[in-house]
Amino acid sequence: MESLIEELKTKIIGGFHLEGVTPADINADEPIFGTGLELDSIDALELVAILESDYGIVITERSVADKAFASLRALADFVAANRT
């Protein structure tokens, strides 16, 4: 699980072009959006697209995304359970 968390951190930093942010800067237990990373609702939807293209997980409802993005750890659990 820890390696999946690290993998997701790298994808977030790369996918959102977060200059100057390192994986260590991201706390796995904090909400991904609305915190110090300055990611907004469009980024959340971009993450939905990343989950689909990289892990084959199709999200069609916002409530599912909101739950999965509660924290990076929650996201890793979600990816592990739903990846295809």
Added chain:
Amino acid sequence: MSRRTPVITGTGIICAAGCGVASVWESIRVNRSGLGPLTLFPSPRFGNHLVGQVCDDVENLAGNVRGSRSDKLSWIAAREALAAAGYSAGLGPINPAGVGVMLGSTVGGMLGTEKVLTALLRKNRHRFSPLRFHECASTADLCAKQIGALGPVATFSTACSAGAMAILAAAEMIEQGEADVMLAGAGDSLSRLTLNGFGSLLLLDPNGCRPFDSRRTGISLGEGAAMLVIEAEETAIARGATILARLAGWGASCDAFHATAPQPEGSGAFAAMQQALKRGGLQPGEIDFVSAHGTATPDNDAMEMRALKRLFGDAVPPFASVKHFFGHTLAASGAIKAVLAVQSLREQAIPGTPGFEVADERLGLEPVKEFRAQPVSLILSNSFGFGGNNVALVFGRSVDSAERRHYPADQHAALCREAATSKGIPILGTGVVSAAGNSLAEIAEAFRNGGTAASPFPVPAISPTAQAKVHACGDFGAEQIIEPAKRRKLSRIQQMTLVAAKKALGAELIGTTTPEKICAVIGTGLGSLTDTAAFVENLILKDERAPRPALFTSSVHNSLASQVAIELKLSGLNSTPVQREISFETALWQGANELASGRAELALVGAADELNQYHLAAGIRGRGRNKTSQRSLPGEGCALFTLGRKETAATPLAFVSAIRIGRSEKPDAVAEANWILETLERDGIAPGEVDLLLTGANNVPAQTEFYRGLVAEFSRRAGHEILLDTYQHVGGEHHSASAFGFFTAIGLVRGEIAAERACKTVVLLTLSPTGTKGMCCLRA
């Protein structure tokens, strides 16, 4: 009582709920939804979603007009509206110079463009000709040509409020006396871009939208068009036309909050509605019915209800959303609602809200469920677009015309005189990004050197090694000017626009007034082409897997003006004219109009366009027939300007006046000279004062010849030699080039850019190949 009150004399409509006003109204009367399966194109991802597809034979109904599906839908509605207004056999005794067209468009010819790209990317077929209908302006060009309109013609692309914005602009044109008769409305077809785009935002409800319902999850995408003939009351009365309803008020605002999400408290929606009431001299208690935007997204409906409660308090009038009848038709939405409002006033009945079943306690309000008869005198109709571009319109009964208070035209004229100095509207700031550089010094040098060096631009759409020679912008300092957290979310053209905006409208100017007193009108011919193309390529090549929301949100043309408003916190009118080569002049008119009316203290106006390989590919193929080596090269860039009112403390760089847009059937030197002279005269400028005519001439011999003839005629009439110059060899040829021309003209009148002799007064003239034209006059 003003005789220039805008009244409605004809309406037309086509959408999933029917073709023709009578047919759509019947669907509404019996509460019958037109939502159904998508058959227009295959969609692997969203093919099972209910949509509002027009099932009538659009090709056949449109007759022999050529254009995109959006163009044809629009023309079907326009023809109905014109016939209803008594113009089916032409304009009759009406002077075509007083007839204009103002339309809204979001999708334009995207459906055809998607087919071109699919054939190219899937089958390597090179058939670019349908791209000539790609642009949003294609519909207005078509309608203007069909009618023979020679007055102001423009297109606005403020996403889902575009149709309402076009109606607002038409009303202003009528009231100012710029036109007597306007065709106003909008049309948008379904497209893979918008279906996948809203899908990527998780804003589609597969089984049909449920406005204001506690279970609502999003929109149903629809298509359609609606048109209104709007006339000055005096014109309508003089020709004995039946007045169906009148435009009793209109208002616009910007959330300045987020690219797609509305401001949660509905502050922008509230401001637009409040403006509309104020404009009509109305009190909230006088509104009998609200035709809500009501898209059925969780956020829109919640914020719209908050705004209604704030405006109306405990006495919110009956309200409904008609979105489940035909889907969310994007730009057409506001125009369709306008036509339905006219119908409600005539029939004294209001529509219901199909799709709504379970009340949402969080909203605290419930819409009208079913069609019912009810006395209605005034209807408020809301339209809210991405980027927080809000427009509210008020429609009133025709019989009430004489009784109603209205902002009188003479008061308007007085305000216009008040706003400008004797030399015109002061220009207080400039910001430019161009191939010749981003500073006055660099650009002045490029003029001294006789032009800008060309650079190669890859065009893989033609062949892997194909290149076009272009005037491309170099580094424009985005890294220094925009902080990284913001920059990462902006496309290149958005960054260009924001850099120019920050230069044109600095903190010291912003600090002179309040956010709602600053409007931003930024035109673009083609918008964020690169992001739009990337989104469409992605959905074609990956079979609609993982559509990218960030690319979709920047694909809307108004993402340029709205992101500037978000960053600089500008909450006045926010608009995006998209009228090809005169997008800038239209922006100039609209910004100046906001100043003149007293609604704005500062207006940020300008235009931006970027190079893209598909646009170049279409140009290369299209130009094959008319090849000329001297022609100026395709370019790109952004130029923005801050205009103020005469009492503004800052020292003006120059003054602008004689701002006008219009249309010619075909270019004629004498007719254009007449048009310029007439426009100068209106603003009290003696032709003898003019030193130079600056044009968008692109060095094709026939054009050069034409402009020489024009300036000869102009000189003859002015009684002295007027110089002729162009700017295309420096900034390149693109739809926003005349904004660069405006920057050049400021440099010329200030003596910072060299001309053959000192120039104190410069006329900037832009003629689009489609016939639309724009001009203004700059003075030191």
